Amino acid sequence: MTPRGPLTPLAEMTIVDVWRELAARVSLARAVGPITSWKALRDDLASAHVRVTRRRDVADAIWTEAAAEVGASLTTLAPGFFEIRKDEKATRVIRERVMLNDAVSIEIAEDKRLSRRLIAESGIPVPDWCDFDARDARRGYEFLARQKPPFVVKPATASGGKGITTNVRLPSELRRAVITAARWDSQLMLEQQAEGDVYRLLVLDGEVVDLVRRLRPRLTGDGESTISELLLAENRRRLADPSSFVGLPLDLDCLLTLKAQGLGLRSVPSRGVTFMVRTVTNHNGEMENETVDDSISEELQADAASAAEILGLRLAALDIVTQDHQLGLQESGGVVLEVNPVPALYHHYRVVDRSRATKVAVPILRSLLE
Ligand SMILES: Nc1ncnc2c1ncn2[C@@H]1O[C@H](COP(=O)(O)OP(=O)(O)O)[C@@H](O)[C@H]1O
Ligand SMILES: [Mg+2]
Numbered sequence: 001m002t003p004r005g006p007l008t009p010l011a012e013m014t015i016v017d018v019w020r021e022l023a024a025r026v027s028l029a030r031a032v033g034p035i036t037s038w039k040a041l042r043d044d045l046a047s048a049h050v051r052v053t054r055r056r057d058v059a060d061a062i063w064t065e066a067a068a069e070v071g072a073s074l075t076t077l078a079p080g081f082f083e084i085r086k087d088e089k090a091t092r093v094i095r096e097r098v099m100l101n102d103a104v105s106i107e108i109a110e111d112k113r114l115s116r117r118l119i120a121e122s123g124i125p126v127p128d129w130c131d132f133d134a135r136d137a138r139r140g141y142e143f144l145a146r147q148k149p150p151f152v153v154k155p156a157t158a159s160g161g162k163g164i165t166t167n168v169r170l171p172s173e174l175r176r177a178v179i180t181a182a183r184w185d186s187q188l189m190l191e192q193q194a195e196g197d198v199y200r201l202l203v204l205d206g207e208v209v210d211l212v213r214r215l216r217p218r219l220t221g222d223g224e225s226t227i228s229e230l231l232l233a234e235n236r237r238r239l240a241d242p243s244s245f246v247g248l249p250l251d252l253d254c255l256l257t258l259k260a261q262g263l264g265l266r267s268v269p270s271r272g273v274t275f276m277v278r279t280v281t282n283h284n285g286e287m288e289n290e291t292v293d294d295s296i297s298e299e300l301q302a303d304a305a306s307a308a309e310i311l312g313l314r315l316a317a318l319d320i321v322t323q324d325h326q327l328g329l330q331e332s333g334g335v336v337l338e339v340n341p342v343p344a345l346y347h348h349y350r351v352v353d354r355s356r357a358t359k360v361a362v363p364i365l366r367s368l369l370e
Contacts (some may be wrong), residue, residue, distance in 0.1 A: 299328020
């Protein structure tokens with residue numbers, strides 16, 4: 001395997017990626033200035049550099065623990081590639097990817113437009129949305145004029161919160177959000193921003209095996225630092241913390257989330273005052289994730305199981321937004337944002353109280369070895 005250097009993430013980009021990345025960076029630099037923009041790029045590169053090895057190490061720990069729990073033996077075939085055996089049965093996993101879902105169902109679920117349509121047609125609540133091509137955003141502007149803000153713009157096929165901007169209200173913000181999202185895909189979605197908390201629901205063979213509440217990333221003022229300084233300091237802290245995989249991107253989602261609270265990068269929040277720094281939850285920290293171990297309603301279980309079934313997935317992780325996880329989505333006014341067919345299992349382990357974390361790899365491994 002080629003050694004990874006600090007510029008490896010750049011080297012892995014195609015010319016088109018580089019061009020689109022440049023467009024997104026220039027658009028950001030216009031809003032925040034070249035120096036802050038350069039620091040953000042430096043943080044993003046550093047974070048991308050450590051993420052690969054850190055995630056691999058976490059997968060290693062998750063499977064080693066699960067194999068011990070079910071009495072199986074684990075062999076490392078290559079870094080991040082494992083074979084797990086029990087009696088006559090064997091399975092292989094690549095980091096957190098397992099052999100429960102078929103390749104066709106995975107590709108369908110990963111296309112957010114197609115999977116969204118299939119889920120909506122089956123009557124499961126989803127946000128109102130429209131899709132359009134980044135090169136012709138007319139449908140997007142029409143949707144914006146017709147519906148009540150705020151909105152979210154996202155690439156049709158990306159993951160990990162990449163290219164997503166929330167709190168879009170104005171046509172000028174839509175234009176910038178389109179440039180940001182087009183870095184990842186020319187096919188985009190514009191949708192109504194849902195109110196409530198974000199939850200990750202893991203479904204295995206029709207049963208919900210875990211529910212994690214994912215709060216939006218927050219920072220706390222010290223009475224002296226600007227928000228931009230607080231954010232860069234938090235990224236340095238995360239870089240030094242081996243259990244952290246993601247930095248806080250300084251991007252349009254950050255700027256518009258601050259704007260929605262009457263803040264900007266140069267604001268100096270008073271000591272002890274906490275504010276939201278993003279609305280896209282993918283970049284939150286361990287302290288902002290909580291295992292929900294009270295019961296969830298049969299209706300919500302049924303919503304989750306049928307979303308997985310419609311997409312033909314035995315293992316699925318739903319991102320939902322709801323104001324009450326003890327009600328079904330119809331009743332709470334909640335929505336399914338997406339159904340992940342290759343769930344990142346670490347979300348269930350990296351929670352504020354690790355002693356209460358659900359060891360989701362154990363039932364998954366049992367199913368794999370049945
Ligand atoms: N319509 C929406 N309403 C509220 N928050 C949203 C919406 N769409 C996305 N988000 C936020 O952005 C995150 C990422 O969006 P998601 O659709 O799950 O894409 P990804 O595949 O990148 O995770 C969500 O977990 C949520 O925090
Ligand atoms: Mg998601």
